[in-house]
Amino acid sequence: MTPVTLVGTKQALDAGQMSSVELVEQALDVAASANASLGVFVATFGESALAAARTADRVRSRRSPAAPLLGIPLGVKDLFGLRERAAAGHSRVPAESVAVDADAVARVRAAGAIIIGHTTTTEFAIGYPDPARDVAVSRNPWDPGRWAGGSSSGAASAVVIGATLGGLGTDSGGSLRIPAAFCGVTTIKPTFGSVPCRGVLPVATSLDHVGPIARSAEDCALLLDVMRGVEHDRAGSMGEPGSGLAGLRIGVVEMPQSDSSPGFWDRHDDAVEVLRSGGAHVARATIPLYEEASLAVSIILLSEALEHHRDRLSKHWSEYFASTRGIIAAGVSFTAADYVMAQQVRRRAQLELAAVLRDVDVLVMPTATIGALPLTDLDPGFAPGSSWRNDAQLVRRAATAMIELGSIHTKYWNAVGNPVASVPIGVDHESMPVAMQIAAASGSDDLVLRVAAFLQRDTDWHLRSPDPAVWSS
Amino acid sequence: MTESPSERELVQALLEMHGLDVPSDEVDALASTFGDARAMVERLRGLDLSGVAPAVVFDPRGGE
Numbered sequence: 208m209t210p211v212t213l214v215g216t217k218q219a220l221d222a223g224q225m226s227s228v229e230l231v232e233q234a235l236d237v238a239a240s241a242n243a244s245l246g247v248f249v250a251t252f253g254e255s256a257l258a259a260a261r262t263a264d265r266v267r268s269r270r271s272p273a274a275p276l277l278g279i280p281l282g283v284k285d286l287f288g289l290r291e292r293a294a295a296g297h298s299r300v301p302a303e304s305v306a307v308d309a310d311a312v313a314r315v316r317a318a319g320a321i322i323i324g325h326t327t328t329t330e331f332a333i334g335y336p337d338p339a340r341d342v343a344v345s346r347n348p349w350d351p352g353r354w355a356g357g358s359s360s361g362a363a364s365a366v367v368i369g370a371t372l373g374g375l376g377t378d379s380g381g382s383l384r385i386p387a388a389f390c391g392v393t394t395i396k397p398t399f400g401s402v403p404c405r406g407v408l409p410v411a412t413s414l415d416h417v418g419p420i421a422r423s424a425e426d427c428a429l430l431l432d433v434m435r436g437v438e439h440d441r442a443g444s445m446g447e448p449g450s451g452l453a454g455l456r457i458g459v460v461e462m463p464q465s466d467s468s469p470g471f472w473d474r475h476d477d478a479v480e481v482l483r484s485g486g487a488h489v490a491r492a493t494i495p496l497y498e499e500a501s502l503a504v505s506i507i508l509l510s511e512a513l514e515h516h517r518d519r520l521s522k523h524w525s526e527y528f529a530s531t532r533g534i535i536a537a538g539v540s541f542t543a544a545d546y547v548m549a550q551q552v553r554r555r556a557q558l559e560l561a562a563v564l565r566d567v568d569v570l571v572m573p574t575a576t577i578g579a580l581p582l583t584d585l586d587p588g589f590a591p592g593s594s595w596r597n598d599a600q601l602v603r604r605a606a607t608a609m610i611e612l613g614s615i616h617t618k619y620w621n622a623v624g625n626p627v628a629s630v631p632i633g634v635d636h637e638s639m640p641v642a643m644q645i646a647a648a649s650g651s652d653d654l655v656l657r658v659a660a661f662l663q664r665d666t667d668w669h670l671r672s673p674d675p676a677v678w679s680s
Numbered sequence: 681m682t683e684s685p686s687e688r689e690l691v692q693a694l695l696e697m698h699g700l701d702v703p704s705d706e707v708d709a710l711a712s713t714f715g716d717a718r719a720m721v722e723r724l725r726g727l728d729l730s731g732v733a734p735a736v737v738f739d740p741r742g743g744e
Contacts, residue, residue, distance in 0.1 A: 413736045499727060502720050513698065521699040529706075536702065536710055539694035540717035545724075550734035552724050557735065603709035610716050622735075 209233060211670055213279060213372040213426035214443070220267065220278055227260040227267070227278025227321070234280040234323055238370040244351055244678050246336075246343030247361040247370060249285045250292055251324035256280065259321040266319075275433055275442040277319030282326040282371040284359050287312050288406040289322060296331040296408050297342060298531075300523045309406025311375055311417050311434045318433040318442070326361030326374060332382055332410045333358070333512060334531030334605065338588040339596060346582070347389060348673040349639055352589075353579040356386030358410075362420045363390040367672060373421035373430050379410040380508055381574075381617025383418050384629035384644065389579035391631045391640030393659065393669050394420040395427050397652050399624030402434045411511035413550070414504060414621045423669050424628065424659035431652065452485035452661055458492025458563070460572035466614045467576030471641055474633035475573060478643050481665045482571070482658065492567055495559035496552065498612060500622035503549035503556075505609050510546045513538030530585075533602030534609050553622045560623050564648045569658050571645050574629040575615040578639025616644070626652040628659045631668035640668070687714045 209225065210216045219225050235253050242248050263278035283289060285297050289312060293304040308316060316322065327345045329335055336344040336354065345360030347353040348368050355364045359376025363386035366374055376383045378396040387394035395418050402417040409415055419430035429443035459479055464472055483489045513520075516535050524532060541549075564570075582589035585604075588596055620627040627646040635641050645662075647654045663669050685693070688711040695702050695710070702710070 499724055502724060517698050524702065536695065536700060537713060537717065539698055540714050545721045547734050548724055548729065550736050551729040551732045552727060553735040555729060555732045599705035599709040602706045603712055606710060606713040610713065610720055
């Protein structure tokens with residue numbers, strides 16, 4: 208049986224227990240069977256992926272040790288340029304992209320990875336799924352009536368159903384962490400700037416981060432090292448996850464407990480206890496300017512997205528999804544002075560957070576205090592048999608969602624740029640995955656992943672898979 | 681005395697300033713969120729930011 212983790216599969220390949228061709232064939236089969244019901248891929252590249260797998264098997268038979276990702280099938284969000292296909296941002300609106308590998312893609316490919324497809328995103332990583340459009344809808348493999356989360360939707364859902372062993376995504380306000388949390392897999396938004404964004408369609412250039420999604424923290428460590436250019440023979444060496452957390456100071460961020468799924472905080476407390484059992488000193492903590500920095504992210508994201516899209520929006524208004532154009536156009540509400548002030552708020556939050564991180568090594572807090580949203584919460588037109596359509600209401604809802612804080616707690620970390628992982632910690636009252644964020648000082652990505660790996664040594668939430676009968680019908 | 685423009689008139693003008701020709705009902709929708717967006721800005725204006733440089737600073741010596 209194929210291991211579910213990237214690291215476990217790599218070991219099986221190295222030991223000759225399976226071939227890359229078998230692995231890629233299996234991944235493509237799962238992709239084909241899931242795509243109609245779950246909307247995981249925008250495009251798959253079966254022929255080139257199998258050719259790459261045959262090459263990988265030949266190389267592995269001749270060379271030891273193998274490159275760190277040799278023969279491993281990955282998915283890449285439809286925001287990254289690929290040599291097989293220019294990025295389209297999951298949109299019918301023309302994008303400025305060419306069929307050339309983005310820098311991060313080139314790095315994983317040079318490490319032997321096989322790109323099996325472009326995975327779904329929300330339109331230009333901004334809007335929400337729309338039942339009226341002739342593009343794939345990203346559904347949640349645990350309950351296809353719910354959203355996979357966004358915007359790196361397909362990158363996350365592909366991993367949890369076994370169509371890939373990892374994915375490349377982006378995160379400008381939570382777009383790696385939200386789908387990872389909703390689908391029950393692991394991710395890290397790395398330190399700002401540590402993985403190049405060149406070749407990736409921008410959302411908001413001062414907030415955009417590129418990062419990996421995979422089953423485990425160990426998998427993410429291996430992918431991240433390759434993506435940030437660590438030498439191949441050192442990739443994935445984040446420290447010994449079994450070495451415990453003795454002496455580590457962990458701050459549990461105090462959050463309002465309203466707007467949460469029943470049972471969420473029990474799961475959160477359980478995860479904190481696992482960290483405490485590893486020898487960490489655990490104490491309550493507050494993060495400075497949490498709400499203000501999160502609001503600043505909204506102002507910055509909306510302003511930068513408007514700047515990037517406005518020429519195309521003026522020509523293609525009705526071709527954009529209603530939710531996408533609602534969010535982008537909400538940027539007209541802000542002035543240049545507002546934008547500069549928001550960047551000042553962000554800087555002040557960053558400085559004050561650095562002071563907090565002199566007293567604690569790691570901060571933990573919810574990714575979201577809820578499980579995946581029903582698609583009908585995003586658009587009533589998703590109700591079976593519904594013919595509901597009200598573009599103006601979708602515009603208003605989307606614009607409003609961008610200026611509310613709500614139950615999702617990811618934006619702060621885009622403001623400050625620090626590394627933050629999202630790790631599954633259980634399920635809510637409706638059996639939907641929920642997750643915890645683990646953050647640390649800028650540049651301490653390895654520490655974040657070491658703590659995440661410790662949590663995953665004692666729990667198996669990240670290894671669980673939805674029953675294919677749920678999504679294959 | 682000149683009357684102040686309504687939020688809808690402001691939003692309509694801002695959209696036009698950005699070259700966006702938006703259907704009337706969607707202008708209404710965007711105008712309905714304008715007050716909340718400005719309230720968000722006002723909340724940040726309450727912070728003391730004197731001497732804080734913006735987080736994104738262009739270095740004119742740069743070049744790739």
